[in-house]
Amino acid sequence: MVVNSVHWFRKGLRLHDNPALQEALNGADSLRCIYILDPWFAGAANVGINRWRFLLEALEDLDCSLRKLSSRLLVVRGQPTDVFPRLLKDWKVTRLTFEFDPEPYGKERDGAIIKLAQQFGVETIVRNSHTLYNLDRIIEVNNNSPPLTFKRFQTIVSRLELPRRPLPTVTQHQIHNIPSLEELGFRTEGLPPAVWRGGESEALERLHKHLDKKVWVANLEHSRVSTCSLYASPAGLSPYLRFGCLSCRVLYYNLRELYVKLRKGCSPPPSLFGQLLWREFFYTAATNNPNFDRMEGNPICVQIPWDQNPEALAKWAEGHTGFPWIDAIMTQLRQEGWIHHQARRAVACFLTRGDLWISWECGMKVFEELLLDADWSVNAGSWMWLSCSAFFQQFFKCYCPVGFGRRTDPSGDYIRPLHPHPEDYPNRYIYEPWNAPEAVQKAANCVVGVDYPRPMINHAEGSRLNIERMKQVYQQLSHYRGLSPSTVPVSSATQTSSLGHRRKGLGRKVRRHHRARGRPAGPVSTAGPPPGSCTCPHAALWLLLQDTGGTFRYAREDRGRRVRTGLLDQDKDPCAGVSS
Structure with missing residues (x-):
């Protein structure tokens, strides 16, 4: 035949x-x-x-x-x-x-x-x-449902066999017109040269550069984010994984074998493959959820009442927010099709829960248009994560559009070439030109409100309001699918404590508080204080724990010390896994 x-x-x-x-x-x-x-x-x-x-x-x-x-x-x-x-x-x-x-x-x-x-x-x-693994197999091992915390996902993956080894390249003995951008309707006048060139050849060349970072591979040391980190890396791989120009299995086994060689036979830890595993995690969460990229009909997404503000969305997308750090990031995204994972965190938080209170769906669509590595599952999952709509609930942690950039790039070298209006400002004012004296603004040929927009929002007030909004959302949430205690692993050695220990610790605080007020210091019920009893701040926290399914850490201004809230399952930021 x-x-x-x-x-x-x-x-x-x-x-x-x-x-x-x-x-x-x-x-x-x-x-x-x-x-x-x-x-x-x-x-x-x-x-x-x-x-x-x-x-x-x-x-x-x-x-x-x-x-x-x-x-x-x-x-x-x-x-x-x-x-x-x-x-x-x-x-x-x-x-x-x-x-x-x-x-x-x-x-x-x-x-x-x-x-x-x-x-x-x-x-x-x-x-x-x-993908590295058979996603259906992951779901099967997890009682026929996708794991919705990264720690649980890692636990499931650790029980599976290693991914299949990659196959060799097709050779000649096995084998007995592409349109232009203009033909697709794009205008290419003024289009800058590509920072990322597509194709398998470029992908393999970049892979070799990536593997040359032997010190990082051996020691698992991610260097602190600096100005240089914000620029596109010649060893970056994410667009090539997205388009399949580079096999994820080839990357996996190259990293694995190099680590074993450098560490003389030691088994590589899961953190070596963190970027690939985050990708697998979001693929697994999305594979049977056709509404993964939207709020409506999405069973794992918190239904947050976001604002509708097309004008504010357009300013954010075009890089006209009045915050040079945010505007430079969005300008780089539009010009190059890539931004560093720290930059993704900054602009995503600013658009959603940090400042503008606009739905993550809107930001996801902008990224889908502009990002070279925009992958349906990873893009949607990352936006839900960063907006605290799923997977991650540390809503008290907001990124300041001034301070975050200043810590990363104190001299503003990243901002100046990307946003020419405030480029001549001294370092002191490069992140907040509106605070510069009028003489400084004129000397820099950039008067705020004339040559460069004023900040579109007061960050301190906006973030404070949004934190209260998020708190109300979770206080009203009696049960959140995917974040119930049964799905949050709390027994890991890396955990700070179990939910029970947290409740006991909070109980001791309540008893000490009652002693100070001359009340009986009896045991505190793990079900929380009965309605109508003590209305002290510690008692109110019991209601927060109870209303959110017991997944939150104690958080309050305590003796001048800020204790942030967060899940007992302390996952890291997923964007570190999708933007390198």
Whole structure:
């Protein structure tokens, strides 16, 4: 029987570690490689020019690699359900292969194509290589539900076998036109040179640079974020993982083997793969949740009553907030398609719970348009995290749009080239030009309110109000799916204490308080004080613990010492895992 194979590239734009492509080659008499460019998707407003340029460069690089093997990449325009009936018939296809897409939209699309292929008698082979693990297996081990804390996710993953080893690159003996930006309707006049060039070749070159950081790999020391960290790194990999130009398994095993070599056989700790595991975590949480990217119908998202403010949203997106740190970040995002994970934290907090009180959905859509590495699952998950809508509830921790930048880059070197208006300000005022004397503003040729906008909000007042809003949301929340005590691991050795210990500690504070006021110092019920009893601050905290399912730490101004609230499950910031 003649085997005519078609491999459908979507993500996974590479020849190395591509199991679906290998399946297409096995015993095949002919192979055609296609990429389907949907005209409707090409005109979608939620994908910006930098992402399109990266994709087209990745396709050009893939085509170049295939031509070296006496093949080529065929770019077909149309919707998959319209394109495949003609291709399967005209090419007499007997086998169709493609990479598994874990996201709900992709699974629905692929299900329709598999049914269509069956009607034509075409064998369909789907293989996973976009994630390290089988996400369905993770969910199965976790009692058929996705783990919704990163610690729980790590626990589940630790029980699984190591990811499969990557496959070798396709070679010539196995193998017997891309549009321009103008054709896609983009205007390229004034478009700066690409900071990130798309393609497998660039991805592998960057991987080698990444692995040259041997001291970091051996010691697991992330250097403190500095001015240099805020610029695009020549060893950055996130866009290449997003488009599949680089296999996550190749990165995983390169890191693993280098660590073992440098540390003389020691097993690498999970933190070495933190970036990859955060990616897997969000993929797992989203794979069976088609509403993961929105509030409505999303069972894990806290329904926070955000404000509707299109004017404020536009100022944030265009970098016209009046805060040079925020504006510089948004300018870099628009120009380059990438920003550092610390910068993502700053602008996400500013838009949502920190200052503007605008829904994370709005910020997610802007990132989806502008970020090269915007991945449906990771992008939505990170925005829910940073807005305290899911996964993370330290709503008392807000990032100051002045102080956060000043600590990272005291001299403002990052701001000056990205935002030319306040570039001539002295260091003292570069983050808050509105506080500069009028003479200083005129000397810098940037008068606030004339040449550069005034701050669109008073940060101190706005953040204080928003913290109270968040507190009210959680006080009214009697039960939050995904953050109930049963799903929050509190027995880990890294935990500060269990919920019971927290309650006991708070009970002692209540008893000491009552003794000071001449009241009986009997035991305090773990159910909290009865209604109508003591109304002291410590008693009020019992109600907060009770109303939120017991997942919060004690938090109060205590003897001049600020104690922040947070989950008993202390997870780190996920953006560190998606932006390097």
